[in-house]
Amino acid sequence: MERPNRHKIMAWVGAEILPHEGAVRAWLRRSLGPADLEDVIQESYCRISALDDVDHIRSGRAYFFTTARSLVIERVRRSRIVSIEAVADLDIYCNASDEPSPERIVGGRRELARVMSLIEALPERCREVVRLRKIEDMPQRQVAERLGIAEHAVENDVAKGLRLILRALAESEPAGEGSGIELERHGKDRNSRSD
Amino acid sequence: MEKTETAEAIEIKAARWVARLDRAGDDPVARADVGHALEAWLGDDVRRRGAYFRAASAWAMLDRASILGRAASGAKDDAFSGGDSSWQEWDDDQFDDEYRRYDQMQVSEVVRPSISRRAAFRWGGGALAASLVAGVTGSAVLGPGTKRDNTGGEVIATRIGEIRRVPLVDGSLASVNTQSQIIVEYKPKERKVALAKGEAWFRVAKNPDRPFVVEAGDVRARAVGTAFSVRKTDEGVTVQVTEGRVAVWRVGDEDNVDYVDAGSRAFVAAVLPQTKISEDPPAINRSLAWRQGELAFDGDTLGEAAQEFNRYNRVQIRIDDPALASEKLVGRFRTDEPDAFARAASTTLDADVQFVGGEIRLYRR
Numbered sequence: 001m002e003r004p005n006r007h008k009i010m011a012w013v014g015a016e017i018l019p020h021e022g023a024v025r026a027w028l029r030r031s032l033g034p035a036d037l038e039d040v041i042q043e044s045y046c047r048i049s050a051l052d053d054v055d056h057i058r059s060g061r062a063y064f065f066t067t068a069r070s071l072v073i074e075r076v077r078r079s080r081i082v083s084i085e086a087v088a089d090l091d092i093y094c095n096a097s098d099e100p101s102p103e104r105i106v107g108g109r110r111e112l113a114r115v116m117s118l119i120e121a122l123p124e125r126c127r128e129v130v131r132l133r134k135i136e137d138m139p140q141r142q143v144a145e146r147l148g149i150a151e152h153a154v155e156n157d158v159a160k161g162l163r164l165i166l167r168a169l170a171e172s173e174p175a176g177e178g179s180g181i182e183l184e185r186h187g188k189d190r191n192s193r194s195d
Numbered sequence: 196m197e198k199t200e201t202a203e204a205i206e207i208k209a210a211r212w213v214a215r216l217d218r219a220g221d222d223p224v225a226r227a228d229v230g231h232a233l234e235a236w237l238g239d240d241v242r243r244r245g246a247y248f249r250a251a252s253a254w255a256m257l258d259r260a261s262i263l264g265r266a267a268s269g270a271k272d273d274a275f276s277g278g279d280s281s282w283q284e285w286d287d288d289q290f291d292d293e294y295r296r297y298d299q300m301q302v303s304e305v306v307r308p309s310i311s312r313r314a315a316f317r318w319g320g321g322a323l324a325a326s327l328v329a330g331v332t333g334s335a336v337l338g339p340g341t342k343r344d345n346t347g348g349e350v351i352a353t354r355i356g357e358i359r360r361v362p363l364v365d366g367s368l369a370s371v372n373t374q375s376q377i378i379v380e381y382k383p384k385e386r387k388v389a390l391a392k393g394e395a396w397f398r399v400a401k402n403p404d405r406p407f408v409v410e411a412g413d414v415r416a417r418a419v420g421t422a423f424s425v426r427k428t429d430e431g432v433t434v435q436v437t438e439g440r441v442a443v444w445r446v447g448d449e450d451n452v453d454y455v456d457a458g459s460r461a462f463v464a465a466v467l468p469q470t471k472i473s474e475d476p477p478a479i480n481r482s483l484a485w486r487q488g489e490l491a492f493d494g495d496t497l498g499e500a501a502q503e504f505n506r507y508n509r510v511q512i513r514i515d516d517p518a519l520a521s522e523k524l525v526g527r528f529r530t531d532e533p534d535a536f537a538r539a540a541s542t543t544l545d546a547d548v549q550f551v552g553g554e555i556r557l558y559r560r
Contacts, residue, residue: 007255013248014256038202039242045252046245076542115259133217134257140218151218159214162254163207169253 009054016060017048019114022172023061024068036075041170044068118165126164129157202242209246212236213254348380348389356507356531358488366400367407370486372426373507373530394426396486398438413446414463421457424483431464435479443470484527490536491527496520497540497557504533512537512555519546519559 021041028037044067057063119130125147132143133154140158144151212233219225237243342350351371353359359371363379365386371377375393383405388397390411399407401420409416409425414432416425421439425432434443436455443461444452451470455461458476481491490507492500498520501512507530514520522544528536537555541548549556 010248010252010255013252014259018249018253018256035202038206042202042205042242042245042249044245045249046241049244049248073542115257119257130257139220141220155214155218158217159207159211162213162250163210165257166206166210166250166253 005053009049009051012054012060013045013048016054016057017045017064018169019172020061020064021169024064025170027065028068028072031072032075040068040071040075043071047071118168121168122161122164126157126161129154130161133158200242202246205242205246206250208236209243209250212247213250216251217254344378348378348387350376350378352376353393355509358485358530360486363400365402365405368398370396372396372485390425390427392427394424394485396422396424396437396483398422412465415442415444415446417442423455429465431462431466433460433462435460435482437479437483445470485530488530489527490530493525494523497522497524497544500524500526500536500540501557504528504530504536507531508533510534510553510555512557514557516558519544519557 024044025037025041028040032040044064047067048064054060119127119134121127122130128147129143132138132146133140138146140154141151144154147154212229216226216229216233219229233247237247342352344350351359351361351369353371353373353375355374357373359369361369361371363369363381363386365381367386369377369379369388372394375395376391377395378389378391380387380389386399386402386405386407388395388407388409390409395409397407397409397418399418399420399422403419407418411425411427411432414434416423416434418439418441421436421441423434423436423438423441425434434441434455436457436459438457440457441455442452443455443463445463453461453470453472455472456474458479459472459474460479462471462473464471477493481493484491485507490500490503492503498514501514501520505511510533512533524540524543526536526539528539533555534550537548537557540546541557546557546559549558
């Protein structure tokens with residue numbers, strides 16, 4: 001499990017991959033059912049986790065879309081349930097601008113604000129646990145002492161809080177990079193080609 | 196690998212594993228114990244591995260919140276354990292400084308900014324300067340290198356595949372589609388644009404005293420403040436309205452003005468006297484997807500779609516098989532990627548694709 005670049009890659013995933021999950025999901029939702037969609041998301045992360053380094057990747061967003069697309073294409077080959085646009089219009093959603101955003105500081109602030117709002121949105125004790133653990137950087141044992149609760153209760157709250165945050169990330173609005181490409185969606189999503 | 200395990204069940208377990216490993220903290224023995232059990236759970240299950248990695252990355256991402264804790268310990272005591280969201284009260288400079296420090300510590304190794312703040316300002320200044328110059332010379336078009344025709348109108352022409360967005364001095368905007376030409380001529384009482392060929396879309400800045408008139412052959416379309424497109428073909432002129440209302444008539448038939456509202460299109464046939472008006476907002480939106488460099492289809496035939504692509508590319512798509520050409524499809528594509536379109540079509544419609552010279556052939560064996 002522990003590899004040399006592990007920490008670096010996970011930090012990169014937090015900054016460059018997770019923020020785009022909402023957008024990737026929105027794109028997948030147009031061609032896959034919910035169960036297939038979740039599978040593709042999990043498999044995408046598995047592929048990304050197998051990376052030895054991320055230095056060569058200029059845009060996490062584009063990389064995430066490309067990875068998901070190749071998994072969708074594999075599915076298309078296995079069964080013909082996917083609409084034609086799923087495999088082709090990737091660039092519209094991804095708008096594969098390889099450029100890292102010019103105003104990195106502003107982006108960073110937005111990212112921090114997002115992390116904070118994820119924590120703020122948690123139910124009360126959960127939020128307190130995550131706050132102490134992440135903002136105050138206290139180990140779980142100390143959090144338990146501070147709040148006067150058992151350590152396994154802290155562990156439970158960490159698991160619960162994390163799961164709620166993962167849900168929130170999945171449902172977050174697609175994060176556009178201010179590309180000027182306007183998405184005009186009309187009508188309902190199509191799950192299959194209309195004949 | 197359990198095939199029946201739902202993605203949700205996996206996600207819940209993955210979050211538990213992260214919490215368990217987090218509890219072990221820095222204790223090497225406890226970490227190794229949890230690590231072994233975790234490896235056993237992960238096995239070679241792709242979904243479990245993906246879900247765990249995602250959860251672990253999200254948990255690590257929350258470390259970013261600690262920069263606030265660190266900063267707060269200097270200025271305000273315990274700012275975040277009691278009152279809520281005092282982090283929002285930071286001013287921008289404070290935030291920038293703190294972020295920069297954090298950025299240098301952990302993130303800088305993976306992020307390479309390409310344009311400095313200074314460069315962004317310089318670019319902004321350039322655009323401002325351009326608009327001032329345009330004001331001085333009395334040009335109707337913002338931007339450099341405008342050609343003029345013999346009556347002083349400004350000519351904007353596009354080559355095959357080229358789509359231009361041209362801001363006009365009155366605040367209006369023209370999007371000029373592939374293989375098209377417009378001539379912009381602003382007069383005191385009228386903003387006149389002649390569509391010599393092809394297609395253009397206009398977002399017209401409101402000015403009731405100075406109507407905006409597009410001329411296409413003997414057809415006229417007049418607006419005061421709306422958004423609409425005009426396309427000229429051998430068959431006739433099509434006016435599609437996306438905002439407001441546009442008056443459409445034929446020269447010499449000024450008594451017969453048709454008013455076309457948002458979501459409707461008017462087709463003035465070259466040979467027929469009657470103007471045909473139809474309402475179909477989704478279809479109009481689709482047919483204007485070119486403004487974003489896209490082509491959108493919904494129930495169009497493969498043959499029609501190929502014809503559209505051929506307007507934008509030197510590489511032509513050819514389909515000789517009429518049965519294949521009449522297959523219907525749904526999709527959104529980039530105008531400049533006929534190859535991606537052909538591949539997608541071949542996958543879904545069970546056809547073969549062949550790239551020969553300047554041609555893409557779709558066929559069934």
